[in-house]
Amino acid sequence: MHDFFQRADRLLRGTSLSPTWRLSFVYSIVFGLVYGAAMGCYSGLSEERWLQIVYSALKVPLLLLVTFGFALPPFFVLNTLLGVRDDFKAALKAILEMQAGVALILASLAPFTLGLYVSEVKYEFVILFNFSLFALAALSAQIILYRRYRVLIAQRAIHQKLMWAWLACYGFICAQLAWTLRPFVGAPDEPVQFFRENLGGNVYEVLGQMIVRLLT
Amino acid sequence: MREWIKSLDGLLRGEATKPDALKRGLIEVPAGGMLMLIAVLGAFYGVCMACFAAFNRPVADALMQMVASAAKIPLLFLLTLLVTFPSLYVFNALIGSRLTLRAVWQLLVATLSVMIAVLASLGPVVAFFSFSTTGYSFMLMFNVLMCSVAGILGMKFLLFTLQRLTTVFKEGSEPPKPVVSPPPPVVPASAPVPSAVAPSEAVPASSQTVAAADAATPPPFSPPALPAVPAPKGALEKAEDQVFSGDVMSIFKVWVVVFALVGAQMSWVLRPFIGAPGVPFTWLRERDSNFFEAVWNTFWSLLGA
Numbered sequence: 001m002h003d004f005f006q007r008a009d010r011l012l013r014g015t016s017l018s019p020t021w022r023l024s025f026v027y028s029i030v031f032g033l034v035y036g037a038a039m040g041c042y043s044g045l046s047e048e049r050w051l052q053i054v055y056s057a058l059k060v061p062l063l064l065l066v067t068f069g070f071a072l073p074p075f076f077v078l079n080t081l082l083g084v085r086d087d088f089k090a091a092l093k094a095i096l097e098m099q100a101g102v103a104l105i106l107a108s109l110a111p112f113t114l115g116l117y118v119s120e121v122k123y124e125f126v127i128l129f130n131f132s133l134f135a136l137a138a139l140s141a142q143i144i145l146y147r148r149y150r151v152l153i154a155q156r157a158i159h160q161k162l163m164w165a166w167l168a169c170y171g172f173i174c175a176q177l178a179w180t181l182r183p184f185v186g187a188p189d190e191p192v193q194f195f196r197e198n199l200g201g202n203v204y205e206v207l208g209q210m211i212v213r214l215l216t
Numbered sequence: 217m218r219e220w221i222k223s224l225d226g227l228l229r230g231e232a233t234k235p236d237a238l239k240r241g242l243i244e245v246p247a248g249g250m251l252m253l254i255a256v257l258g259a260f261y262g263v264c265m266a267c268f269a270a271f272n273r274p275v276a277d278a279l280m281q282m283v284a285s286a287a288k289i290p291l292l293f294l295l296t297l298l299v300t301f302p303s304l305y306v307f308n309a310l311i312g313s314r315l316t317l318r319a320v321w322q323l324l325v326a327t328l329s330v331m332i333a334v335l336a337s338l339g340p341v342v343a344f345f346s347f348s349t350t351g352y353s354f355m356l357m358f359n360v361l362m363c364s365v366a367g368i369l370g371m372k373f374l375l376f377t378l379q380r381l382t383t384v385f386k387e388g389s390e391p392p393k394p395v396v397s398p399p400p401p402v403v404p405a406s407a408p409v410p411s412a413v414a415p416s417e418a419v420p421a422s423s424q425t426v427a428a429a430d431a432a433t434p435p436p437f438s439p440p441a442l443p444a445v446p447a448p449k450g451a452l453e454k455a456e457d458q459v460f461s462g463d464v465m466s467i468f469k470v471w472v473v474v475f476a477l478v479g480a481q482m483s484w485v486l487r488p489f490i491g492a493p494g495v496p497f498t499w500l501r502e503r504d505s506n507f508f509e510a511v512w513n514t515f516w517s518l519l520g521a
Contacts, residue, residue, distance in 0.1 A: 070344055073337035080228040081330065081369060173341060180348040202349035205518075212519065 008104060011097055014147045019100065021093065027100035029061040031107035036060035036184075038110035042117050042126055043188035052186040055194050059181050060106070064099055067174040075166050082158050091159070094148030095166055101141035109133045123187055130185060138171075179203035220249035227326050228333060233377045238384045242319035243326045243377065250329045251294070257336035258290035262489070264339035265289070267346035268355050269491030277497040281488070284499055288486045289335075293328050295486075296479040304471045313464040314385055323377060331370030338362045352492050353518040359490060360511060367479065371472045378468055480507040 007019040008027060019027065040056025043049045075095075079088050116129055145163065152159040178184070182196055223245045226232040232243055262285035269281035305320050315323070342362055349355055483489070484507035486500065 070341050073340060074334070077228065077334050077337040078369075080225070081230075081334070081373070083230045085229050173344070176345060176348060202345065202351055202354050205349065205351045205354050208519065 011100060011144065012104065014144065019097065021096060024093075024096040024100040025065075028064050028096075028103045031100070031103035032061035032064055033057045035103070035106035035110045035113075038113045039130055039184055040186060041114060042123075042185045049186075049188075049192060052192045055192070056184055056186065059184055060103070063174065063177055063181055064103060067170060067177050068095075068099060070173045070177075071166065071169045074169060075162075078165060079162060082162065084152075084156055084158060084162070087152055087156065087159070090148070090152055091162070094145055094152070095170075097148060098141045098145035101144040102137045105137040105140050106133065109137065123185070126185055142167075176203050179206070217252075220246060220253050223249065224253055224329055224333060227329055232326070233380055235380060235384050238377075238381055241314060241381065241385065242316070243322045245322060245326055245329070247322055247325045250325050254293060254325075254328055254332045255290040257332045258293060259286035261332070261335045261339045261342070262286035262289035264343040264346070265359055265489050266491060267343045268349070268352075269497075271347065271350075272493035273491060273497070278491075280497045281491040284497075285489050288489060290332075292479065292483055292486050293332065296475060296482050297324055297328060299478050299482070300471065300475050303474075304467075307467050307471075308464065311463045311467055313467075315381070319381075323374065323381075326377070327370050327374040330373045331366045334369050335363065335366035338366065346490075351518075352490070353514045355490055356514050357511070357518055363483075367476060371476070374472065375465075375468060378465065382465075483507060484510065 004023075004026075007023055011019050011024075011027070034057075036057035036059055037053050039060070040053035043052060045053075076088065079085055079091060084091070113130065113133065116126065121129075145167075149159060149163050153163070179202075180195075183190070183193075186192060223232065227243075227245060231237065232245055237244060263282050266278070266282040266285035270278040272278075273281065301321070301324060304324075305317055308315055308320060309317075342359065345358055346355060349358075484505075488495075488498070488501055491497070
């Protein structure tokens with residue numbers, strides 16, 4: 001247990017003895033669960049709503065890991081094709097650590113979310129707030145990613161591009177998956193459910209239509 | 217199967233296209249096995265693509281669409297290859313490159329394998345978007361985008377490999393570069409070749425070159441490697457400074473564009489791949505219009521125009 005937190009600390013500081021592969025996954029899951037549970041508390045802890053907390057808790061690690069699973073094959077092939085397959089282990093470690101970092105940062109932000117929920121705010125604002133926290137966590141975790149990638153980039157400049165390719169690919173899939181996995185927070189006036197009945201289609205289509213509607 | 221996958225891996229890693237591996241003037245891959253892999257990986261992508269139909273069609277129709285797409289994707293690539301290969305070879309030979317028929321074939325099969333490998337790696341992403349998207353236009357454009365990504369990477373592989381072959385041929389026609397010694401006196405490249413032929417009867421020329429290059433001390437009479445392709449000497453040797461002149465490269469560049477155009481139109485002929493919602497299953501649709509017009513229209517309909 002002590003080791004668990006010590007390695008998490010080292011992950012944040014970027015000192016040596018970084019977490020192992022398995023531990024990176026464990027961090028993504030455990031800290032994801034923590035933030036997800038906090039996020040799901042919006043509609044209260046009453047008997048009919050507690051299931052929402054479980055669902056929300058499960059969804060955050062699910063979002064991270066499934067996105068990772070989808071984005072990994074193209075990333076692997078691209079690395080191989082661009083001739084840096086030998087560095088793939090290091091690259092994989094970097095992206096895994098970043099993902100663990102996202103979960104860790106999110107978990108550290110969970111008290112803010114809970115604090116906000118106590119102060120009775122509107123559902124729309126809650127959504128926006130959670131979205132901002134995700135964005136904040138993703139952006140901050142770039143530090144972890146870049147710290148690991150800096151070494152690789154120094155060796156082969158192509159890693160710079162590959163890093164961006166990973167982020168673009170991950171982000172692109174993550175947005176759609178997040179849309180599919182809704183509701184994360186759970187509107188208080190809707191029944192508790194794991195998925196919305198209508199899966200909601202494609203986030204980019206929805207966004208595009210929104211923009212068109214705004215412009216016309 | 218394992219061997220084939222290993223070869224594909226070698227292609228992706230660039231091991232099969234290292235200068236050393238290209239000594240014989242072609243990519244050493246099992247072409248038959250690669251074609252099998254192309255079929256398997258293409259079928260995988262086809263199934264991923266047809267996942268869209270699974271949500272918009274009765275089950276039987278959806279299954280048929282999956283089978284059809286799984287068959288059509290490999291077919292699409294192979295037909296495109298067959299359509300473009302002969303003309304490429306002819307122009308290639310005409311312009312005076314040293315690539316043999318087999319070398320061109322190997323090169324193209326390798327390129328296709330790379331393309332399909334990239335495409336297949338994107339398969340799960342496509343399947344996921346197919347499951348969660350309702351808009352047909354979006355899926356159409358998304359698949360076009362994925363295929364373009366795979367195509368561009370494959371074509372880059374082709375052009376880079378060609379460039380590497382250029383250097384191989386150049387080195388093959390010059391004496392192997394000695395590590396320390398001053399450049400040898402200018403030897404007419406054709407002169408020592410006959411003398412080198414005799415001792416190298418038992419040993420293939422390529423391995424001799426490797427040995428010569430490996431030995432740090434340049435042998436006094438280092439036999440210049442034979443031209444990688446046992447081509448008639450003389451006529452070819454004269455042009456060796458420009459083995460792959462700009463002409464050959466531009467032929468390939470034009471071919472890349474032609475390949476893309478043919479592939480795109482071929483995909484139009486072979487459609488439907490995805491299966492529009494509400495349309496009953498058919499193996500092929502009527503032949504009307506063309507790919508580019510359709511993509512253009514889809515693009516605008518996606519923007520809501």
